[in-house]
Amino acid sequence: MKRETVIGLEVHVELATKTKIFCSCSTEFGGAPNTHCCPVCTGMPGTLPVLNKKVLEYAVRAGLALNCSINENNRFDRKNYFYPDLPKAYQISQLYLPFAQNGFVDIKTKSGVRRRICIHEIHMEEDAGKLIHSAKDDSTCTDYNRCGIPLLEIVTEPDFRTAEEVIAFLSRIKSVFEYLGISDCKMEEGSMRADVNLSVRPEGAVEFGTRTEMKNISSFRAIERAIAYEAKRQTEVIENGGTIIQETRRWDDAKGQSFSMRSKENAQDYRYFPEPDIPPVCISKEEIQHYNDICPEFADERAERFIREMNLSEEDAEIISDSKNLADIFEETVKICGAPSEVRFWFMSGLLYYMNESNTDACDIKLNPEKFAEFVSIVQSGKITRISGKQVFEKLLSGDDFDIMTFIKENHLEQVEDTGLVEEAVRAVISANPKAVSQYKNGETKILGFFVGQVMKKLKGKADPAIVNKAVADWLDRTNNNIK
Ligand code: ADP
């Protein structure tokens, strides 16, 4: 029997406000343990939380961008449970009246499948602290710096059928939130975390199967592997006549397996009740209208504009506009130098390669558009070739301030304009490779590429490949004719 995988996500995103959700402690990442805390976020008795206005603003803007309806009246609820990273022994969250509901996100997967993923709701809540386990003396310490960092939890409908769709959805959320400037959504740093709910059912069935939940998986790659593993595990259990237990499972990426953690708790287990310390939240129609009005142009629209205005291919336009930072650099640079196709070349061949190699997030790329534009103009003027341009481009990516022409001169990267030098190199290469010459004479014209490569190497990539090509061809044809 063919089976279908059904997936729903609960995505936690840390909001990039300067201060925490209910107190004025810093949200900065990486401070010494327990230095960004106060009596409020460490849950001292008698303290009172006050909602950070910026959190509400970011939340509403996220809700609107994800096509949700905003509840003008919403409120916080108390979710009770004890865990050492939660000093209050409860988390302030939203259960009964979340601020946003019934949204959707249109996604396009890597293989081009377009789908609409519905969002059940988005709520605001506070993050818990961190437990730091020391292998040295088998002890565990608590760091409360993360307590009270504002989170949005996005709950989707069980609309995903493949891991590819899940990745496309998370990438889209990251893109939208970067455009809004409300979160960097870095899975490696924990500012975006996804819980994967998964079940399997016979293809075409109406009812869903029983689901399991895998919590806090921390990379796209791990999510893909966890989904593949869990779908296979459930299918095998069912096909061997067993039943799936609704439970929370822990994905162990190193072992490549999921393990049962605990049977899934229900809302009742948390003894939710309305948070008595925080008054209900009211958002006016005017505020919602205002946030709607200041909604930025997102990746899709921007890609369309790039295709229209700069003649980019659909694929290039989508890759560049997915990250606001990259799209800003691109647009700004083109505006200054007026050469979209040359800028595109350096993006697609140089920049993407660099990001891959150095594992750099698109939002962390620092390329000064003025410098980049100056560099592009220098390449276009023929002062350097694209080959030697690589070295300059790498220097640009380092973010150092430097004078481009001085750098080119100091590193002897100027294009060899002296045709005498080119001729000389061609002659040397040809006389050093008599075998290849006779192959060429016997009709193996493809060998031309070999000669061009050798000459370029001799000239350290500093000659115009078109000129070298012509020089080599001329030389070979001349010797050819002489022999005939
Ligand atoms: P709970 O509040 O108990 O966690 P929800 O109904 O809120 O349960 O669902 C939580 C997540 O699980 C949602 O993302 C939802 O889409 C997903 N989900 C619900 N039922 C299934 C199912 N049968 N298979 C896969 N995912 C599911």
Ligand code: MG
């Ligand atoms: Mg849940």
Ligand code: ZN
């Ligand atoms: Zn605090």
